[in-house]
Amino acid sequence: MTNTRARRFASAASIIALSAALGSNAFAQETATPPQAEAEVVVVTGIRAALQNAVATKRTLAVISETVSAEDIGKLPDVSIAESIARLPGLAGERIDGRVQRVSIRGLGPDFTTTLLNGREQVSTNDGPRR
Incomplete structure (x- = not known):
C-alpha cells in the first residue's frame, strides 16, 4: 500500500510539475x-x-x-x-594626336566651316599638312 501511495504521489507531483511548466502563458x-x-x-x-x-x-x-551655350558646354x-x-x-571633329583640332560640317572640309566663340572667329593652330 505504501508503494501504491508513493506511486500516486509521485505521479501527481510529476503531472503538477509538467502542467505548471507547460501550461504557462506564451x-x-x-x-x-x-x-x-x-x-x-x-x-x-x-x-x-x-533647348x-x-x-x-x-x-x-x-x-x-548650330549653337551651344556656355552653360551647356559646362555640363559636357x-x-x-x-x-x-x-x-x-551635323558636325564632325577631326582628331589629331587624340584631340579634336578641326571641326567641319559632315561632307565638307574644314575650309568651308567657320567657328565663332563669343562672336570671334576661331582658327586652327596647326601649320602642318592635313592628314
Whole structure:
C-alpha cells in the first residue's frame, strides 16, 4: 500500500510539475520600432530651358547655324571647346594626336566651316599638312 501511495504521489507531483511548466502563458516578444528615416531629397534637373534658348537663337539668325551655350558646354565632359562643338548634330571633329583640332560640317572640309566663340572667329593652330 505504501508503494501504491508513493506511486500516486509521485505521479501527481510529476503531472503538477509538467502542467505548471507547460501550461504557462506564451508572450510574444515586442519588437522595437525603427527610428523614422528622413525623407530623401530628390533633385530633378532638365534641359528644357537650354533647348528653348537654342531654338530662339536659331530663329533670330539670318543664316543656318548650330549653337551651344556656355552653360551647356559646362555640363559636357569634354576637354576643349572643339570637342563640345563636334558633339553638335551635323558636325564632325577631326582628331589629331587624340584631340579634336578641326571641326567641319559632315561632307565638307574644314575650309568651308567657320567657328565663332563669343562672336570671334576661331582658327586652327596647326601649320602642318592635313592628314
